[in-house]
Amino acid sequence: MGLIGQIFGMGGAAKQIGEAVGGVAEVIVGNRAERDAAAAAQIAGAVSQFEGEFASAGALWFDRFVNGLNRLPRPMLALGTLGLFAYAMAEPAGFSTRMQGLGLVPEPLWWLLGAIVSFYFGARELHHQRTRTAVTLARAATAAVKSADPAPPATALAMPLLAPETKPAVTEARAEDPDFNAAVEEWRRLGA
Template sequence: MGLISGVLAMLFGGGRNVVRETAEVFRENADANAKRGVTIQSQAMTQFGAEFQVPRKGGFDRFMDGLNRLPRPALALGTLGLFVAAMVDPLWFAARMQGIALVPEPLWWLLGVVVSFYFGARHQAKMQDLQRDITTTMLHVPTVMANIEALRQMRSDSPGAADTGSDAQLAMDVTHPDANPALEDWRRLRQA
């Protein structure tokens, strides 16, 4: 009995719990973690609230607040504008994208660093992938422009849209209309 009580006293006696202390080496104490989380969150909220207790007196402060809110919506609306521009005037858009294709790579890197610093959690690899994607897209521009030109020629209001070209069978089909029994009946009724 003395040995067992000595081992138990060593493990749990003197205000200590060796089993718990050993387990906390491998797994975080959930109760202590929750207490730390509450402390951190309350400190963050206190700091956040203190930022808004500073009186904004001048127009400069209001201007800077507005300026800080501008880049994200401007980038989002600008990107949507590029999609609209690509559909409305493909030639204008293609010319602008050709200009972007001429931007040297170090300048893309610099833009990537600035955007990464401003927005955070952006990586240089993303910008390089974007540049590669833009280059790949630009390779498709001649095909897209040829397709658009072909579509323009197919419009019913373009000159020569009804031209049969060198297709003799099509020319004969166009000049000799099909029989229309309803039209023949109508003509007979009008003559009677």
Template sequence: MGMIDTGLNALLGQGGNVIRSTAEVFRPNAEAAAQRDHEMLANALQQFSAEFRDQRSGFDRVMDALNRLPRPAMAFGAIGLMVAAMSDPIWFAARMQGLALVPEALWWLLGAVVSFYFGARHQVKGQQFQRELARNLTMAPQVAGNMRDLHALREGPELSADQTPVGPISEGPADPNPALEAWRART
């Protein structure tokens, strides 16, 4: 029994590590590969969450939410007026008579307030868009460099100054090739 244990320990090592190490040369360890994949995905999710995190304060978010209320309120109010006109025309006519008594100067003032509100909101959103666009444009040189590196990888290794690149077959070889010329003549 002692010789069998000695032989198996020599073959397998302590705990079978020799076979496992040899097998991992030909096939990657599935558990370690799963762990690497998990870490890569976790890092990618962490990067995405950092990239798309809202940088505004709570007050800014509340104010932005309140600023979004007037447009839907006006749209639903107009729809509500149409429903009220159809459901109770007498009640609706009485309200419209009240609106007919509003002086024209007050209508102009209401129009100015609504115009300035929506104009200012449009301007703020436009400026935020411009800032985001400018921030993205500052990344353009880095993106161009990355694209250049990717194209270089696709084309193969860079050639040194003493090497001449071989172009595609349609351009013709750098030196004459009789077999290629005969093939081109047949096709």
């Protein structure tokens, strides 16, 4: 503001007003550098965790055998169903006898079989969906960390980003809510 600001006496006041507005905006919006540093630290922590989870533990023969057994039910059910069609065409009388025998199975037992099969395949699909998501997130996190300009030292990642006496607002719980405001939630938490 220079000479004109000094003439009108607004140099210091305008600077203080600007700093106050900047401080209020930072409370509401947050500091982008701190958010980016926290995100980088979180990504680096997730990548190191994924590295530990996906590291080969030197599987023994028993582990490989059990993994092989775990892979058998789906192909066996699929091939068994196709085998039933072949059996029905090859020997219709025997197939009819077997199907009449299945008709004598009580309905609660069918419900139990359906629950077991759906829990098995549902849990298996959920496990694989989580694994695919975790691997995709790990690859994205690794790419993000590698593409960052300067890699922060490992000690900087372990240090807290805020002063120890301050507690950041909990934003993870409702961060996807469009009406969520971290500053207002922190203000409510402080009882103001």
